[in-house]
Amino acid sequence: MMASAAPVLGPVDPYLIPALDGVAYGLLLFVAASGLVFCFGVANILNLAHGTLYAIGAYTAAALLDGGWAMLLVALGVGVVASAGAGGLLAGLLAPVARRDHLTQALLTFGVALAGGSLLVTAFGPDSLPVRIPAALDGTVVLAGHRYAAYRLVFIGVAALLALLLYLAVARTRAGMLVRAAVDDADMVACLGVNPARIRLGVLTVAGALAGAAGVLGAPIIGPAPSTADNVLLLSLVVVVLGGLGSVRGTLLAALAVGEIQSLGVALAPTAAPFLLFAAMAVVLAVRARGLSGRWLRLRPRLGGTA
């Protein structure tokens, strides 16, 4: 869960800090959930082990960070490589069942999540672990009269940069073009000579890398604990449901919305807090009546063609 916010001194505008927290939380969710969106949109795999990939990054951060900048970079590298490797491994495990139904694939990824979670608990113990962020960031800065955790402020910047890079990668590179094409029509991409197995491997590896990066950088916000994987998976799923598969922008907006609901919403309406995510899902699904976006409608059986 969220680490406690920095002590707030001075005149307190009660909603500024939660709102800022919501941005940090939302950007973290964006980086974590975008991997899930890729898996689902491109390879059409519901990856229930996605939260575990995040947890690998978070545990890496807890194990390696010692308060210095060098170790932050090392942890980032190790975490990204480890999670990307785990994603690649998952792609390998999925290869034999690639032509089976979605249910089989989802159950397989859930098995991997169960086993992976168990291995992480065996390796790191059943308690939630503290994460030591670089000493220079371990303080507060004054922001419009409020004290705010420096790390979160920096995190907002870094995550925004990541989001921008991701957007550019999807919009401007050849790999991004393939991703967009595969979301649109995977069969056509395969007919054009792109091997679906390679797409799957690539997508799961990239998803792992993104989840790993989110895990290492986000460990001070959603820290490593046995419940982390479930927690991140759930929030990422809600982001996917809210944002659809159509665009990076949709995912970003959905992630920011979930972040704000989880922090600002809880501050504004503590009694309704347990149901806010439900309500958000219901509202979005109702507004976009019968689905989440054009992309979702297309996932349904094509009635016109066969009936």
Added chain:
Amino acid sequence: MTPAGRRWLFRAGGAGLLGYAVAVPWLVDTYTTSVFARTLVLALVGVSVALLTGLAGLPTLGQTGPFAAGAYGSALVAMHVSSVGVVQVLTGALVGGLFALLTVPLVVYARGVVVLMITLAIGELTVTAASRWSSVTGGTDGLAGIPPIQPVWGMAALDGDRARYLYTLVVVGVVIAAVVMVLRTPAGLLLRASRDDEGRMRASGHRVTGYLAVAFTAAGAVAGVAGSLLVTAQQYVSPADFGFDVSALLLLGVVIGGATSIGGAVAGTALVIAVRDWLSGLLPGHAPLLLGGLFVLTAYLFPRGVAGFSTDVARLLRSRSGERTGRALRGGDRAGYGHRDRPLPAEVGATTGRPTGGSGADS
């Protein structure tokens, strides 16, 4: 073996199992009896999962939602209103059904893996809500001290694991019998037809979405009854009873059981829950690892997707008895849980031939 002979074999096997289920409390110790009661409860949730996954074509990971709603609803009734079993079971059904009805708009417009995702979110959000809404649900501590149940008005309160087990067995039996009977009416046929060829059903003027909404609500009511029985069986309820792992285990059990058959769902769920309990007793702390391995292994072992397993068995039996096998084989591809959204190119050739017959796996 002739079809009639096979039917007799199934009936004899079923009767044997039922006899064993009735005799269990006198054969094992009280702790095991209570474990059996909980297994029965989860088997009933498994039936509701099978209703949606196999028969309606909406693969679900979220039946823990109405299950939890029914459990908390009847726990509150048991604590504050009435200790009569009939009232509690009806409360469970009502609350579970109402919960499902409220989530209908989230689910019925989606298909396939999207449903899996949305229902998973619903189930998880329910658990989150249950653990945070402490004033009603007791938070993560749950609700304890639920008074013993009287099955009907005027009867003595049940005490002891044996009595509670038998009560659970009776209610589960009645509900399953009701579900099977409803599925034998045209309603069941409409549901299967909607799953197998939605476009054709719509073209013939059937309101498929409406059917799915009814099925979803009914499955929620079944899960709600199971929730009420859970409260009776363990006299305690907490969010831990409705976790993500429970949903996944239920789905695994249903899929092992063949997804389309109610009997298979009961057997598969019971098997999976028994394996889980056995593993956690055998290797405390490492059960999830082995269980995870079991999931992966299951995914590999079933030849054409787990949902096709029972079709394979049926085909085997049929080929032994010299029947035609082609229909069962082709029907099986669509039998499990509805349409594939997007077949991979390699399978396009294999799946373009639409099956002409109904699925061979229903029984």
